[in-house]
Amino acid sequence: MTRGYHHGSTSNAVATFWKLGKEAGVWDTEIKTDMEWVTKKQPSSEAHSLDWFDAVAFVNTTGNWKLDDEQKQALLSFVHDDGKGLVLAHAAIDANYDWPEFAEMTGGWFQAHPWGTFDAPVIVEDPTFPAMRHFPAHFFIHDEMYSPKNWSREKVNVLMRLDETQLNYTNPQYGVASTRPDKDQAIAWSKMYGKGRVFYSSLGHTNEAWENPDVQRMYLEGVKWTMKRTEGGTASHPKVK
Numbered sequence: 001m002t003r004g005y006h007h008g009s010t011s012n013a014v015a016t017f018w019k020l021g022k023e024a025g026v027w028d029t030e031i032k033t034d035m036e037w038v039t040k041k042q043p044s045s046e047a048h049s050l051d052w053f054d055a056v057a058f059v060n061t062t063g064n065w066k067l068d069d070e071q072k073q074a075l076l077s078f079v080h081d082d083g084k085g086l087v088l089a090h091a092a093i094d095a096n097y098d099w100p101e102f103a104e105m106t107g108g109w110f111q112a113h114p115w116g117t118f119d120a121p122v123i124v125e126d127p128t129f130p131a132m133r134h135f136p137a138h139f140f141i142h143d144e145m146y147s148p149k150n151w152s153r154e155k156v157n158v159l160m161r162l163d164e165t166q167l168n169y170t171n172p173q174y175g176v177a178s179t180r181p182d183k184d185q186a187i188a189w190s191k192m193y194g195k196g197r198v199f200y201s202s203l204g205h206t207n208e209a210w211e212n213p214d215v216q217r218m219y220l221e222g223v224k225w226t227m228k229r230t231e232g233g234t235a236s237h238p239k240v241k
Contacts (some may be wrong), residue, residue, distance in 0.1 A: 014059050110148065134214060
């Protein structure tokens with residue numbers, strides 16, 4: 001469901017989650033294009049509610065989700081109290097700006113994509129995390145990277161960030177000069193929200209990104225981690241060179 005900007009890669013992205021679960025034999029995927037199942041109310045017929053799931057993945061779900069109070073509390077408690085998993089892909093944090101608890105759960109909101117889609121210079125900060133182990137310590141990847149707001153390094157485990165020494169901060173096209181004075185551009189993180197695990201990555205703006213085996217493996221391992229099939233850190237740490 002996209003109530004804000006619609007990404008053309010969304011169908012490919014959602015299909016990728018289905019494909020990864022099917023081929024790995026790790027999870028069964030239910031695809032929903034609205035928020036009807038974000039509830040703890042008892043479902044009818046063959047529908048489901050949050051209690052049926054071990055984890056949920058929101059993929060490019062932009063804009064105001066228009067959840068009622070029961071649905072908001074259901075999602076928060078699904079992660080915080082039930083210890084279930086939450087995966088947020090690319091534009092899933094470009095949402096719900098009038099719901100502060102959402103940003104607390106996710107780790108932050110979208111602020112800007114200062115460089116558009118470009119060959120992004122990436123530093124892997126936690127190579128021990130399951131979703132990061134297959135990446136080199138430093139690499140380039142063609143994608144659109146988000147700059148987060150209401151985000152704090154002290155509250156998440158930064159998995160990847162942009163290499164600020166290789167970024168152009170003078171291009172006015174995307175408002176580069178006005179975003180994140182500290183130049184700490186995290187693009188993937190893990191965190192706890194109560195008992196539940198949260199994994200976010202900015203990767204996935206383009207169809208090509210979702211067809212990239214490294215990106216697919218990252219999300220595969222991210223889902224497995226949120227489902228507590230693997231172990232990885234969530235403790236904050238200083239910026240890694």
